[in-house]
Ligand SMILES: Nc1ncnc2c1ncn2CCCCCNC(=O)c1cc(-c2ccc(F)cc2)cc(O)c1O
């Protein structure tokens with residue numbers, strides 16, 4: 001069978017980006033998405049907003065739900081201090097394999113822990129298996145109808161603390177209305193919406209929710 005779209009993106013990155021240069025890897029994924037085939041990575045418009053959140057929080061421990069091809073992992077880890085712990089969870093084996101190669105090409109493999117699992121299974125194991133006390137920052141970008149279930153799992157497993165910044169992609173499209181309603185009204189978060197288009201045209205945005213502890 002011919003290769004998947006994700007494999008075509010990987011091939012383009014390997015052929016056009018510079019090994020060990022995360023910015024060139026991000027630029028290659030964005031360029032392929034603009035000129036050849038769109039892909040559901042967070043992209044450069046919302047990515048720039050994410051950059052700002054990471055720089056402001058300077059997290060020592062970070063969790064990502066939904067690795068996909070590793071674009072947002074490369075994007076965020078390139079801004080983290082050397083000793084920071086970054087864990088990213090992906091359920092799709094093929095996409096996780098593509099992500100592993102993209103992350104390695106960017107030279108960030110020693111700074112990213114990739115986990116192949118359903119989020120609901122791994123969240124309760126993070127403290128014991130990955131020696132995590134709590135997260136300074138979380139990026140949620142997996143199945144939209146799992147966002148609410150998983151932020152409640154993070155709360156129940158005491159993985160959030162006062163000041164943890166939880167960022168969720170796709171609040172408008174494909175949409176996570178139950179999640180948005182929860183973080184905005186439950187009283188446990190200081191929540192703000194940050195608009196960012198998909199592929200320069202489709203209205204979307206990310207919710208930034210700071211846990212009150
Ligand atoms: N560890 C785990 N546990 C559970 N599910 C897990 C998982 N790891 C992965 N998944 C499964 C995630 C599947 C991808 C989720 N993302 C999306 O579905 C997504 C779709 C769009 C989109 C936009 C315009 C369109 F026209 C069409 C689609 C944009 C985005 O930014 C998206 O993030």
Ligand SMILES: [Mg+2]
Pocket residue numbers: 040041042141169170
């Ligand atoms: Mg997304």
